[in-house]
Amino acid sequence: MTKICVIGLGYVGLPILLNLSNKYKCIGYDISLNRIESLKKGRDIFKEFSKKELLKKSILYSNNLNHAANCNIFIITVPTPIYQNKKPDLSHLKDVCEKLSKKIKKKDILIFESTVYPGITNNFCIPIIEKFSKLKEGRDFFVGYSPERVNPGDKKHNLKKINKIFAYPYKFRKKEILSIYKLICKKLIITENIKEAEAAKVIENIQRDVNIGLINEIYLVCKKLNLDFKEVINLASTKWNFLKFKPGLVGGHCLPVDPYYFAHISKINNYKTKITLAGRQTNDFMEKNILIEIKNILKVHDKKNNKKVLLCGLSYKENVSDHRNSLALNIFNKLKKIKKNISGYDPMINDNLSNKLNLIISEKEFSNFDIYITLIRHNIIKKKINKLSKNKLIFNILSNI
Numbered sequence: 583m584t585k586i587c588v589i590g591l592g593y594v595g596l597p598i599l600l601n602l603s604n605k606y607k608c609i610g611y612d613i614s615l616n617r618i619e620s621l622k623k624g625r626d627i628f629k630e631f632s633k634k635e636l637l638k639k640s641i642l643y644s645n646n647l648n649h650a651a652n653c654n655i656f657i658i659t660v661p662t663p664i665y666q667n668k669k670p671d672l673s674h675l676k677d678v679c680e681k682l683s684k685k686i687k688k689k690d691i692l693i694f695e696s697t698v699y700p701g702i703t704n705n706f707c708i709p710i711i712e713k714f715s716k717l718k719e720g721r722d723f724f725v726g727y728s729p730e731r732v733n734p735g736d737k738k739h740n741l742k743k744i745n746k747i748f749a750y751p752y753k754f755r756k757k758e759i760l761s762i763y764k765l766i767c768k769k770l771i772i773t774e775n776i777k778e779a780e781a782a783k784v785i786e787n788i789q790r791d792v793n794i795g796l797i798n799e800i801y802l803v804c805k806k807l808n809l810d811f812k813e814v815i816n817l818a819s820t821k822w823n824f825l826k827f828k829p830g831l832v833g834g835h836c837l838p839v840d841p842y843y844f845a846h847i848s849k850i851n852n853y854k855t856k857i858t859l860a861g862r863q864t865n866d867f868m869e870k871n872i873l874i875e876i877k878n879i880l881k882v883h884d885k886k887n888n889k890k891v892l893l894c895g896l897s898y899k900e901n902v903s904d905h906r907n908s909l910a911l912n913i914f915n916k917l918k919k920i921k922k923n924i925s926g927y928d929p930m931i932n933d934n935l936s937n938k939l940n941l942i943i944s945e946k947e948f949s950n951f952d953i954y955i956t957l958i959r960h961n962i963i964k965k966k967i968n969k970l971s972k973n974k975l976i977f978n979i980l981s982n983i
């Protein structure tokens with residue numbers, strides 16, 4: 583009988599687990615006891631799933647991999663961040679591979695989903711598992727790779743509506759594993775080459791990061807030249823092959839991270855990338871630029887530095903709770919150092935975290951500020967701002983472009 587274990591129940595792992603549990607018995611394993619405890623209570627800290635969706639009889643949440651002893655398919659969706667020096671941090675993958683090597687049996691299938699540079703699955707993950715399990719991949723157990731394209735907060739491109747690359751070089755249980763994955767997404771793009779699938783995923787994000795970097799740069803130059811950026815883009819967009827990107831604050835676990843993975847493996851192979859990281863500097867610089875823009879607003883409208891200011895929307899992008907690498911949050915933390923009467927507000931970020939980040943504003947307090955500055959405009963923030971009385975000063979940063 584097929585029994586599936588999803589390892590890492592974050593933005594990527596949880597939706598996969600919930601989809602598969604409609605048909606299969608599943609174990610949801612996560613190293614974080616807090617995460618497991620809240621899921622067991624039917625609470626999703628990311629506020630994406632309801633209690634009913636989380637509390638299904640077919641799912642066992644656990645932070646003990648022993649509970650997955652009789653699983654025969656393992657889907658791994660742990661984080662792949664970077665260290666401060668921008669080098670890939672593979673410690674989560676290493677940990678999972680070591681633990682799995684003590685649990686897997688002959689004929690088990692492992693599918694990795696984390697974003698990595700080409701070669702990690704074959705040259706990093708599989709050797710760790712083989713070393714400790716004494717099993718041979720391709721003979722005793724089988725490994726595939728299916729990169730994730732989930733776009734949190736995006737209702738149009740959710741898992742069920744997108745296609746997904748699936749790399750699996752074997753015939754063994756292929757039909758079965760494909761039918762399982764077909765439950766997850768609209769269409770599978772099937773390949774046998776894991777390294778090419780790994781490369782495809784990472785370059786999707788690099789292309790986006792570089793393009794946003796370019797449009798951010800164009801935005802900054804238009805400002806210097808006193809040109810109406812929106813009009814410039816509208817005019818350029820009349821050409822059939824002009825790509826319309828929007829300037830903004832780039833954060834999260836993907837774009838600020840993945841280019842460094844690709845640049846790293848390229849360097850190891852004696853090629854120093856010249857364009858891969860080109861978006862990074864400009865995209866990060868947007869934080870400083872917007873900080874200056876806000877300081878200028880305050881110079882004009884809060885001359886005596888005594889007005890109460892509320893900075894709204896601090897996660898990394900609209901309608902998501904994820905605040906990893908959020909430039910909006912960095913801006914808030916910097917403003918707090920220079921202004922006493924400034925508060926942060928983000929109703930998407932869960933209460934515990936909001937407490938830690940100092941973002942606690944009660945519903946009543948929300949209307950008690952003099953100046954409102956919106957950075958990341960979640961739908962809920964737009965609604966609340968629209969309801970404010972006319973005497974409030976409201977500044978929507980990067981809103982009219």
Ligand SMILES: NC(=O)c1ccc[n+]([C@@H]2O[C@H](COP(=O)([O-])OP(=O)(O)OC[C@H]3O[C@@H](n4cnc5c(N)ncnc54)[C@H](O)[C@@H]3O)[C@@H](O)[C@H]2O)c1
Nearest residue numbers: 590591592593594612613614660661662674677696697730
């Ligand atoms: N978030 C996205 O939008 C997105 C999109 C596409 C791809 N990805 C990729 O998917 C992967 C996962 O990203 P995410 O956003 O879901 O991360 P996340 O941080 O939201 O979730 C990861 C989960 O894994 C758990 N975990 C960490 N180490 C573990 C370990 N050793 N054993 C078991 N569990 C462990 C964490 O506690 C966490 O709950 C990353 O490689 C990321 O680049 C993310």
